[in-house]
Amino acid sequence: MRIDVFTIFPDYLAPLQLSLIGKAIEDGLLEVHVHDLRQWTHDRHRTVDDTPYGGGAGMVMKPEPWGEALDALLASYGPITDGPRPVLLVPTPSGRPFTQAMADELAAAPRIAFACGRYEGIDHRVIDWARQYFDVSEVSLGDYVLNGGEVAALAMIEATVRLVPGVIGNSLSLVEESYSAASDHLLEYPVYTKPASWRGFDVPEVLLSGHHGKVAQWRHEQSVEITSRRRPDLIT
Numbered sequence: 001m002r003i004d005v006f007t008i009f010p011d012y013l014a015p016l017q018l019s020l021i022g023k024a025i026e027d028g029l030l031e032v033h034v035h036d037l038r039q040w041t042h043d044r045h046r047t048v049d050d051t052p053y054g055g056g057a058g059m060v061m062k063p064e065p066w067g068e069a070l071d072a073l074l075a076s077y078g079p080i081t082d083g084p085r086p087v088l089l090v091p092t093p094s095g096r097p098f099t100q101a102m103a104d105e106l107a108a109a110p111r112i113a114f115a116c117g118r119y120e121g122i123d124h125r126v127i128d129w130a131r132q133y134f135d136v137s138e139v140s141l142g143d144y145v146l147n148g149g150e151v152a153a154l155a156m157i158e159a160t161v162r163l164v165p166g167v168i169g170n171s172l173s174l175v176e177e178s179y180s181a182a183s184d185h186l187l188e189y190p191v192y193t194k195p196a197s198w199r200g201f202d203v204p205e206v207l208l209s210g211h212h213g214k215v216a217q218w219r220h221e222q223s224v225e226i227t228s229r230r231r232p233d234l235i236t
């Protein structure tokens with residue numbers, strides 16, 4: 001899998017070199033390229049934004065640097081003879097909500113790029129133009145506004161890369177977690193480790209019983225209970 005991130009704050013993406021994702025890069029399972037959008041500006045001030053047509057507060061990212069950046073990306077791919085069109089994700093609070101199902105789908109994509117907008121967003125013609133060459137999705141991390149797409153891109157990359165075969169040593173740990181199909185898309189039950197008693201709080205008796213059937217039933221009940229309380233929308 002190859003991931004390209006376009007941003008005016010490349011340093012925001014430094015954590016990609018750490019931990020599981022860093023290891024996946026080292027192991028050759030993943031290639032990550034972070035690009036400073038300003039390299040595709042041509043004025044002295046390296047301008048990437050301008051005032052919005054129609055008026056209003058804030059600034060809009062100019063189309064020209066984005067066009068050149070994406071041209072360079074397409075050129076670097078070379079002719080794509082195998083597999084699907086490259087994916088272009090545009091993080092924005094007005095996008096479709098990012099879900100585990102999307103992460104599952106992205107984990108199979110050979111080429112993914114992120115266009116991280118700042119200010120009031122990217123001139124929309126960039127998105128319309130890019131649809132000719134990419135599978136473009138405008139995606140939101142949640143119903144709140146971040147300062148830009150970088151943190152959202154980091155989260156989406158982490159959610160995706162951990163699903164790429166070979167990235168997580170024990171793939172069984174992916175099966176039982178929250179939102180997984182095997183857990184009926186419920187939230188995960190609470191977990192405990194040793195000691196059995198800590199500061200007057202005890203591990204639920206059933207988990208010490210060694211009775212696998214009862215443990216599984218207790219965990220399922222906990223999942224249903226927690227999900228109905230916190231996320232009733234997930235219960236079908």
Ligand code: ADE
Pocket residue numbers: 091092093139140141142143144145146147148149152
């Ligand atoms: N950019 C700003 N806010 C965002 C959000 N909630 N999701 C994705 N990208 C964003």
